[in-house]
Amino acid sequence: MAVGGVDLIVPKGSFAGLVGPNGAGKTTTLSMITGLLRPDGGLIEINGHNVWTDPVSVKAHIGVLPEGLRLFERLSGRELLLYSGRLRGIPLEETGRRADELLRVMDLLESQDKLVIDYSTGMRKKIGLAAALLHNPGVLFLDEPFEGVDPVSANTLIDVLRRFTESGSTVIFSSHVMDLVERLCDWVSVMSRGHIVAQGPLAEVRGERTLNEAFLDLVGARGSGDEGLSWLGSSGDPR
The missing domain is CATH 1.10.238 (Recoverin; domain 1)
Known part of the structure; x- marks a missing residue:
């Protein structure tokens, strides 16, 4: 997914969620921030260090758990x-x-x-x-860390991450599971089609709605799917 004009800001010490539909550009954005994918332009800084002109300093202060985890x-x-x-x-x-x-x-x-x-x-x-x-690390980047994880393991991960942020460090994780983000995060950035469409404290982005309702409004959710599929579930001729 190509991204453009992404202005992602995360306060120090936040438990921050980067949310968006599949294909919104979350993984691409995190890959650029962590020095895994070089952007065509723009500025990326972590704790005052430029990711691309000072990569050694940056990588000494960040931890990364990428999607499609590759281990020895x-x-x-x-x-x-x-x-x-x-x-x-x-x-x-x-x-x-x-x-x-x-x-x-x-x-x-x-x-x-x-x-x-x-x-x-x-x-x-x-x-x-x-x-x-x-x-x-001072900042931890996680790309879909709970994907395919059983509830017991997920609970362990959550406990460790909460302890990490309570010490003043920062967690930024991508997800498309709104309930999880709403339960864990105090800061959220909503991404759609390669752009940040909303960003700020969770309560501010959510407003009087659930985060899932706010998310669907922000990304322009499609209709209910009532049109078409008239054959589905029919007891008529299967041909």
Whole structure:
């Protein structure tokens, strides 16, 4: 999805949701913000650092859990965290201490020696989040982090993310599940067809409606689908 004129602002310490229909440009936007996809123009700054002119400083202060998560699958969960820590330049002893705590909090201690390739979707999301948190980033970017995750794993992820923002750090996650965003976020940006169409505190964007109702109004939801499909469910001739 091509995006244009995106003016995304997220206050420090927010639990922020980037919402929009499938194909609205959420993943493209997050990929540009995190330095994975170079934009044709514009300015991207995280905590005062330019993403494209100062990438080393930026990447030292952000954590990323992308959509279509790619991990080193022939490593065990613990090995993955130790390797991630070494890549970040964290001393081995400190990396081990942090890995132990993350594995415990993510409820992965019993699976820490299991190869990542054998992890379930929920386990992969949890170990991916652990790797993204290992270096204690100031800003965490998550692209559809709860997609395909079972309720127990989702609850674990939510608890960790809430603790993270309560410490003053920032979470930005994309989703098209309005109920989840409404439950978790204090800031929301609504995206449609490559543009930000509304942005601000959740209560302000939502108004007197539910977030889902506000979202449907903002993105121009289609009709109810009453037209057509007159044959569907009919007991008549199937031909």
